[in-house]
Amino acid sequence: MNMVVMLSPGFPREMAYFTRALASVGATVVGIGDQPPHDLLDAARGALAHYEHVPLADENAVLAALHGLARHMAFDRVECLWEPYMLLAARVRESFGLPGMTVAQTVPFRDKERMKQVLDAAGIRTPHHTSATTVAQVWEAAERIGYPIIVKPVSGAGSADTYRVDSAEQLADVLPTLRHVPEVSVEEFVDGEELTFDTVCADGEILFENVMWYRPRPLQNRLHEWISPVSIVLRDLSVPDLQAGREMGVRVLDALGFRTGFTHMEWYRTASGEAVFGEIAARPPGARVVDLMNYACDGDLYVAWAEAVLHGRLGAPLEKRYNAGSIFKRAHGLGVITGVAGLDALRSAYGDDVVLVDLLAVGEPRRDWRASVVGDGWVVVRHHELARVVEMTERFAAELHLYAE
Numbered sequence: 001m002n003m004v005v006m007l008s009p010g011f012p013r014e015m016a017y018f019t020r021a022l023a024s025v026g027a028t029v030v031g032i033g034d035q036p037p038h039d040l041l042d043a044a045r046g047a048l049a050h051y052e053h054v055p056l057a058d059e060n061a062v063l064a065a066l067h068g069l070a071r072h073m074a075f076d077r078v079e080c081l082w083e084p085y086m087l088l089a090a091r092v093r094e095s096f097g098l099p100g101m102t103v104a105q106t107v108p109f110r111d112k113e114r115m116k117q118v119l120d121a122a123g124i125r126t127p128h129h130t131s132a133t134t135v136a137q138v139w140e141a142a143e144r145i146g147y148p149i150i151v152k153p154v155s156g157a158g159s160a161d162t163y164r165v166d167s168a169e170q171l172a173d174v175l176p177t178l179r180h181v182p183e184v185s186v187e188e189f190v191d192g193e194e195l196t197f198d199t200v201c202a203d204g205e206i207l208f209e210n211v212m213w214y215r216p217r218p219l220q221n222r223l224h225e226w227i228s229p230v231s232i233v234l235r236d237l238s239v240p241d242l243q244a245g246r247e248m249g250v251r252v253l254d255a256l257g258f259r260t261g262f263t264h265m266e267w268y269r270t271a272s273g274e275a276v277f278g279e280i281a282a283r284p285p286g287a288r289v290v291d292l293m294n295y296a297c298d299g300d301l302y303v304a305w306a307e308a309v310l311h312g313r314l315g316a317p318l319e320k321r322y323n324a325g326s327i328f329k330r331a332h333g334l335g336v337i338t339g340v341a342g343l344d345a346l347r348s349a350y351g352d353d354v355v356l357v358d359l360l361a362v363g364e365p366r367r368d369w370r371a372s373v374v375g376d377g378w379v380v381v382r383h384h385e386l387a388r389v390v391e392m393t394e395r396f397a398a399e400l401h402l403y404a405e
């Protein structure tokens with residue numbers, strides 16, 4: 001009953017921890033992925049009963065490899081937590097007649113227009129939206145929705161090719177830069193705070209729930225290099241400000257028929273307190289958020305996911321003990337890291353509330369801040385009181401500096 005095929009068991013990096021978790025709760029895990037076997041992290045390699053090195057972009061090769069293996073072993077489940085291959089996982093399930101998400105159930109999690117159509121039909125408040133495949137359709141949508149608008153790819157990630165447009169003049173400037181995007185969503189721009197609603201579910205039941213607060217909004221982080229992006233996993237989900245979003249989250253999962261696994265939803269909270277849907281994925285959040293949840297709970301969400309998938313329940317309840325905040329740093333200057341300033345003072349001010357400092361070392365080359373969410377390093381702080389975490393994240397954002405030249 002416990003033979004699990006894991007697509008891309010070692011990439012991106014946190015997949016290795018999910019793979020290891022599956023094995024740790026009793027699964028026999030067969031991996032299939034793009035990475036040469038020697039590139040797999042030890043966490044993944046040590047957990048795999050077998051690994052097939054096959055390009056995941058080649059669906060026929062994946063199916064052929066798995067049907068070959070199926071002559072010797074019977075698969076019970078297929079898992080994939082990496083966005084680009086969620087549909088492939090669904091096709092493999094259908095090809096083997098396995099339980100889990102079908103292609104039809106997966107599409108609304110991948111296509112932002114289909115997603116919002118399903119949710120509109122369920123009466124959920126999405127931003128006013130249309131999809132467009134031509135320049136004329138974008139103009140028409142902008143006219144109808146009214147400025148400011150957001151224009152973004154229907155299957156985007158990491159805020160890539162995403163623009164806020166305030167006027168027709170700006171739209172004329174932005175359209176040429178979107179030429180390589182085959183289909184865009186044009187949306188009403190929603191003003192407000194941006195938060196997540198994340199879950200681990202089994203058989204349609206929410207076993208773990210998480211709400212995280214982005215500071216500032218992700219699109220700002222993508223536009224301005226000087227910002228240190230902050231995310232705070234919130235301890236107390238019972239506060240009034242979060243209820244509209246949590247209720248929306250439950251209805252969204254229901255409308256999409258989600259049953260088992262990790263989900264990651266983003267929503268906006270307007271000044272009037274209204275919750276507006278942002279987007280949802282049938283996978284864990286990226287950007288080290290699973291680790292941040294672990295710091296907030298003193299628990300292991302990698303294992304919790306594996307238990308949900310394999311056994312339909314958690315081995316032990318997960319409770320948030322802390323608000324946990326992460327701060328991603330971007331160095332000043334280009335080239336290699338030459339120095340760090342401000343760390344000692346912040347460490348002595350906050351002591352044990354600073355639980356992780358993982359910065360590039362002097363001499364290491366800077367990372368591309370648009371391509372890497374972690375940037376040139378990250379810090380995690382935590383405390384029972386939210387105000388204290390807000391203060392710590394603001395000070396680490398403003399007073400910790402990395403320099404490069």
Ligand SMILES: Nc1ncnc2c1ncn2[C@@H]1O[C@H](COP(=O)(O)OP(=O)(O)OP(=O)(O)O)[C@@H](O)[C@H]1O
Binds near residue numbers: 152159160188219
């Ligand atoms: N309708 C909207 N109103 C206001 N801001 C928006 C809207 N749509 C997108 N944004 C901004 O752009 C960001 C990226 O958009 P979205 O989350 O849809 O795409 P993404 O690229 O999949 O994001 P992710 O970074 O989560 O992968 C959002 O986090 C938000 O800051």
Ligand SMILES: [Mg+2]
Binds near residue numbers: 158159266
């Ligand atoms: Mg997003």
